Amino acid sequence: MHSFTEENYLKTIYYLAARQEGEVTTNSLAEMTATKAASVSDMLRKLAEKQLIHYKKYQGVRLTEEGERLALKVIRRHRIWEVFLAEKLGFGWDEVHEMAEELEHIRSEDLVQKLDAFLGYPQFDPHGDPIPSPAGQMPTVEYTKLSEVTIGEEVQVMGVLEHSPEFLQHLDKTGLNLGCRVLVQDVNAFDKSVSVQINHEKTLFVSNEVARNLLVN
Amino acid sequence: MHSFTEENYLKTIYYLAARQEGEVTTNSLAEMTATKAASVSDMLRKLAEKQLIHYKKYQGVRLTEEGERLALKVIRRHRIWEVFLAEKLGFGWDEVHEMAEELEHIRSEDLVQKLDAFLGYPQFDPHGDPIPSPAGQMPTVEYTKLSEVTIGEEVQVMGVLEHSPEFLQHLDKTGLNLGCRVLVQDVNAFDKSVSVQINHEKTLFVSNEVARNLLVN
DNA sequence: AAAAATTTTTAGACTCGTCTAAATTTTTAT
DNA sequence: ATAAAAATTTAGACGAGTCTAAAAATTTTT
Ligand SMILES: [Mn+2]
Ligand SMILES: [Mn+2]
Ligand SMILES: [Mn+2]
Ligand SMILES: [Mn+2]
Numbered sequence A, B: 001m002h003s004f005t006e007e008n009y010l011k012t013i014y015y016l017a018a019r020q021e022g023e024v025t026t027n028s029l030a031e032m033t034a035t036k037a038a039s040v041s042d043m044l045r046k047l048a049e050k051q052l053i054h055y056k057k058y059q060g061v062r063l064t065e066e067g068e069r070l071a072l073k074v075i076r077r078h079r080i081w082e083v084f085l086a087e088k089l090g091f092g093w094d095e096v097h098e099m100a101e102e103l104e105h106i107r108s109e110d111l112v113q114k115l116d117a118f119l120g121y122p123q124f125d126p127h128g129d130p131i132p133s134p135a136g137q138m139p140t141v142e143y144t145k146l147s148e149v150t151i152g153e154e155v156q157v158m159g160v161l162e163h164s165p166e167f168l169q170h171l172d173k174t175g176l177n178l179g180c181r182v183l184v185q186d187v188n189a190f191d192k193s194v195s196v197q198i199n200h201e202k203t204l205f206v207s208n209e210v211a212r213n214l215l216v217n
Numbered sequence C: 001a002a003a004a005a006t007t008t009t010t011a012g013a014c015t016c017g018t019c020t021a022a023a024t025t026t027t028t029a030t
Numbered sequence D: 001a002t003a004a005a006a007a008t009t010t011a012g013a014c015g016a017g018t019c020t021a022a023a024a025a026t027t028t029t030t
Helices: A003-017 A025-030 A035-051 A066-088 A097-103 A111-120 A167-172 B003-020 B026-032 B037-049 B065-088 B096-105 B108-119 B165-172
Strands: A053-055 A061-063 A154-160 A182-188 A194-198 A205-208 A214-216 B052-057 B061-063 B153-159 B181-187 B196-198 B203-206 B215-216
Touching: A003 A025, A003 A035, A025 A035, A035 A053, A035 B037, A061 B061, A066 A097, A066 A111, A066 B096, A154 A167, B003 B026, B003 B037, B003 B061, B003 B065, B003 B215, B026 B037, B061 B065, B065 B108, B065 B165, B153 B165
Parallel strands: none
Antiparallel strands: A053 A061, A154 A182, A154 A214, A182 A194, A194 A205, B052 B061, B153 B181, B153 B215, B181 B196, B196 B203
């Protein structure tokens, strides 16, 4: 079987590949996994030996089919556990990620299958991220950043790009929860901050920094 | 913090101490943890340094107060997760232990607290074992082995001493579930096997081997 | 096209938890 | 009370995963 650590590397490679063009670099992996480049190099050699990644020295890295299958399995487990923690145990969306980081490594096909059923086969996690299918397919979603919505449009908050507890708590505080309706009233030409009306009620200002990390549709 | 491995040693020492008199031996720990005596010796030295056990070379081992507190925390988590797996996800009592062996190491006070609440503060796990309190107290239970019940008495199945899937599946097959009523009709003088009536319905024969591992009252 | 800067890999070391083989201590048997 | 047997500890090694420092390759700058 595969170690905890290997699973984390595969997952991280998947995420970095999804957000960039081309191969994933050693340095970006080191930063993301909070290790040093030397450690990453070592691990890449091992993962390549196990045929989980395509790897040519100095040329960056890409998941093989098998590697991607495994990465998606881990991501599926992570997101299903996040749903459980939020829906059933009442944790906030700012709290679930850390625990899911551990729970995602519990290895039992049966467990994740039964948990999925218990939760009613959810399609999205508490952050609006889609849950990969049992077969290992990542659903495609077409969201826009709030920062790119034109004045006058009304959209719905569907997810976040930034997952830090600080950001999520900030959203909680301002009432920008998943599913809430947002009418874009104005965009400041100078700092690109956005003036929005939420759920046809209160109006508030959203910085461009925040707007760029809010996914809507 | 403490590693998975350390938690497992502490838990194992607790169990062995509960079932024997006096100090726990290196060899019994080696057998229980499926390692070699040499590895156990090494780990005992480390645990003693951390003040989690009382340890004198060649003289066996005993948990300190802090060590017992930690052991009971792990056992509490294990049993609460077993309840979740059985009650909420529908796993059989023969399946839950293995998964709980992994889940018990997820470290979050909050998680086990919320899970406990979600389950309605259960007192016993699916095998009838009592769940230690959040403060780290192991409830005392006074059960008798079915093999020691006198003819004519009616008792209730409250737990098991043997936790192997094979044994539990055997009980499932014969209908000897937790909570069922058992009337002892006869005890065979030769092999100590027991003739019992279950729930005032069917009669069946229980070997002494099985009767010794069934807790009743 | 060289030189400088950056990125990546290699070399060598460390911790954790494990092992086998050998040494030591304790227990049991004679 | 010795000798033999059993239990336990120590010595030395290993794999996984990490680190720092140094070497090598690649990219950027001049
Ligand atoms: Mn997450
Ligand atoms: Mn998420
Ligand atoms: Mn168990
Ligand atoms: Mn149990």
